Amino acid sequence: MNFSNKIAKLFGYELIRRTRQPSLDSHLPQVLSRYNIDLVLDVGANIGRFGEKLRNEGYRSEIHSFEPVSRTFEMLKKASRNDGAWFVHKLAMGDAPGRQSINITASSDFTSFLEPNTFGKEQYKELDVAQTETVEVDTIDDFLASHVERAADRRIFLKMDTQGYDLKVFEGARRSLPHIVCMLSELSLVPIYSGMPHYLDVLGHYEDHGFAVTGIFPVSRKTDMTIIEVDCMLVNTAAL
Numbered sequence: 001m002n003f004s005n006k007i008a009k010l011f012g013y014e015l016i017r018r019t020r021q022p023s024l025d026s027h028l029p030q031v032l033s034r035y036n037i038d039l040v041l042d043v044g045a046n047i048g049r050f051g052e053k054l055r056n057e058g059y060r061s062e063i064h065s066f067e068p069v070s071r072t073f074e075m076l077k078k079a080s081r082n083d084g085a086w087f088v089h090k091l092a093m094g095d096a097p098g099r100q101s102i103n104i105t106a107s108s109d110f111t112s113f114l115e116p117n118t119f120g121k122e123q124y125k126e127l128d129v130a131q132t133e134t135v136e137v138d139t140i141d142d143f144l145a146s147h148v149e150r151a152a153d154r155r156i157f158l159k160m161d162t163q164g165y166d167l168k169v170f171e172g173a174r175r176s177l178p179h180i181v182c183m184l185s186e187l188s189l190v191p192i193y194s195g196m197p198h199y200l201d202v203l204g205h206y207e208d209h210g211f212a213v214t215g216i217f218p219v220s221r222k223t224d225m226t227i228i229e230v231d232c233m234l235v236n237t238a239a240l
Helices: 003-010 024-034 048-057 070-080 116-122 142-145 168-170 172-177 200-207
Strands: 039-043 062-066 086-089 098-105 127-139 156-160 181-187 211-221 226-237
Touching: 024 048, 024 127, 024 181, 024 211, 024 226, 039 048, 039 142, 039 172, 048 062, 048 070, 062 070, 070 086, 127 142, 142 172, 156 168, 168 181, 172 181, 181 200
Parallel strands: 039 062, 039 156, 062 086, 156 181
Antiparallel strands: 098 127, 181 226, 211 226
């Protein structure tokens, strides 16, 4: 063990080479660079943290962020207001266009079309539903066709963080899959909402459409250290 690792361990840290055992924060810019991403679709943008992460990691190309809830969308607009290549849309994404009621939780991070289940409410106090709002829903396919010129020539990164609704978003992108080079999806190993698909079914569906996992990164754990949620990075082997 070299001196730097000894010092890090003394203070409760571990030094890890970013290219060998990366965190999501270091894996993300590697993926963006390696696969020449020039368009990011940020579904479930919340207040804009993912867009800010992209910029902090050096990504300078086009971002489209989607956030349907009025109060949260106003904060997203503030985050993007000085960035001419970051576009924000007051929309949810799903498998069909329309209008739908969304459950707004005490913490906006947990807002979802699905109802929290018993485990979720016991695990997270912020998961209590404070109110509902009827929001506009679009699909990735329709959005790209109407808002992005020459979408078929773009190298797209699809990020989904929709609290149990990622598979619906994916289904709304079926025509666009040949142009979606990389994808980031949140998977729940332990469901926190009623009606969530099993994470193996979700992952199997992605794999059936040609996506392969490049990294899995724990997001939250129970007190016994078992994992509740992970971020899963995938690449489209057919598009490569």
